Amino acid sequence: MRQILKLSIKPASMVLSLATIVASVWVAYDATGSLFSTVRVSALRGYGATTFADIANLELWRLITAQLIHVKQGHMLYNAVCLLLVGSLVESKLGSLRTLAIWLFAGGLATYVSPIGIKAPWDAGTGASQAVFALAAVALVLIFQRNVNRMRGAVLVAFSLVPGLALDFMTAGYPKPGHAVALFLGGLLGLIFHVRTCPEDREPR
Template identity: 40%
Template structure:
């Protein structure tokens, strides 16, 4: 009977992080598609304003263009940035999804990432205040992971190392390119932590 329960509901550490894998694949595919469409080359660099069709601003939400909550987080101006984001998304998503489950990780990615992206647009001058990229969503999932460690739901070495690496890399890149921690990244961590804490009961049940 115990063996049967294990097959039906495998332990958290044995779960396949299908949501994270799908998000990674979608990010690669959609970002390359946008680059080819705009620049004609899959490694082509585009300007942020050329992502108007996919990006996100507050006025887009007011116009009910809600598909941008998804497309904005999949496209990237520079493909090397996309590759590094997908790598971090895979690491932190895999570590967090095994305890939170696919649906909750997707919620953190969509809600936390979108809200943090909107925060980031407040600190740029139009028309450059167009939100794109997976960084904010990665920080949101990282925030959910921090909640897991803080509550004791998961204090595994894998999760701790993954969170430390992701946060350190984001901070270093922010200091190099922006010279300060980006508000969107800080907001992402806070939103992710909040979303995880609001669903703490179901997360604990799924990890049991």
């Protein structure tokens, strides 16, 4: 059990987690006057949330900023913890640059598609949950390839995925587009990076 709980916190994951907290809290305070208040989705576009029109206008920086800001700060704190934990697990095997690339590419694109089917002015992609899903998918690849402790990995993946998926099925009846795309892209990048980085680095059965 001690071995399962032992996890070294990695620098890139810590930076992503802290940046998420700082950006979200600052936006909440600036928009509402309170550090932990709920911020309207329509208001978040002015702080970096992304829509299809924004990306069509080549405002590509929103793929970064949208992942840092949240509607609900309780959800933000949960995402920040997941980024720190499952991100550190992934980073321990793939390194900081690849972990950041997963966050940027998979998380950014999944956040971009997350408003599919949502009408304006609520059609803005925000939040770190897409990046969390992408990193969890990478962690699943590492688990199946025995590159990380399986029990530790399973606990962290379940902690990162189960609440979000449960909420998706309760509210929509299926995984929401942003989460589904994040899982696909995360799994794909996990396979690519695994082959290049740690094909022979396996945990004992």
